[in-house]
Amino acid sequence: MHPLILIPARMASMRLPGKPLAEIAGKPMIVQVAERALEADCGLVAVATDDARVFDAVTDAGVRAVMTRDDHASGSDRISEAAGMVDPDRLHDVIINVQGDLPTIDAASIRASIEPLADTACDIATLGAEISDEREKTNPNVVKIVGTPLGATLLRALYFTRATAPWGEGPLYHHIGLYAYRRAALERFVALPPSQLETREKLEQLRALEAGMAIHVAIIDTVPLGVDTQADLERARAILAT
Structure with missing residues (x-):
């Protein structure tokens, strides 16, 4: 198997607005999640977002990010689009969806x-x-x-x-x-x-x-x-x- 780890992130949380950029131990939460994914060492890691602020925070931390459409109904839809952007040649046969609000995983x-x-x-x-x-x-x-x-x-x-x-x-x-x-x-x-x-x-x-x-x-x-x-x-x- 050749996994690709994708982390969907959107800013429009109802209960905790701006959640991906909430600071945890000196870093945005979305960066903490990306670092946990990188530590897993089982595939390429990228964040999929529709917000330029999240994109900038992730890329500033040295992690790959892609900008997806802003009309996706779910994280699954977002990572499906992102998989085609990150891996258009379909080299990865497994897509891992790590939610962007799991900083302690x-x-x-x-x-x-x-x-x-x-x-x-x-x-x-x-x-x-x-x-x-x-x-x-x-x-x-x-x-x-x-x-x-x-x-x-x-x-x-x-x-x-x-x-x-x-x-x-x-x-x-x-x-x-x-x-x-x-x-x-x-x-x-x-x-x-x-x-x-x-x-x-x-x-x-x-x-x-x-x-x-x-x-x-x-x-x-x-x-x-x-x-x-x-x-x-x-x-x-x-x-x-x-």
Whole structure:
């Protein structure tokens, strides 16, 4: 496999305006995320944005960036466009989408995201972690994976939901929104219209499942901090200041 890591970034966050440029440990958050991706050392890294301020901050830090259209509905659409800009000769057969608000993600987790693609039956790979906090099991903001085991740390996803699922005794898994796509799978995915369950649950990955695409989940030990609010930002600053 020849991965390309793309990090979508937009300034129009509703809960934390200007989020990509929020300062964390002396650097913009988007630069912190790019540095984590570079540390993974598993492929070329580029930031995909529609804002010149983000583009300048990233390139000033010595990281590649590309300017995409400003009308994309999702990060998946943005990285699909960016893949054609960064790699027009299609030398990279795997596209890793690292969200631009994960400044504390570790390199090992990014590398783990491509491991399920060793199975040719897998179209899209993603990450999960067992839920240990009882409050998260009923929190609709924590997306759960319903899956069938393929190995000790590998699931085939059957469903993703905001509800507490599956029912009964056994572990629940928190979905971590980092994806590794086979390039053809990404292109197919973004060409599909939003699906019924995707619209109902507000979970984009359900579109792929409804279309019959296979999503496999690598189970890792920790959930990286996603920065959505000012409180999250302060937590990320504390973590990366140490």
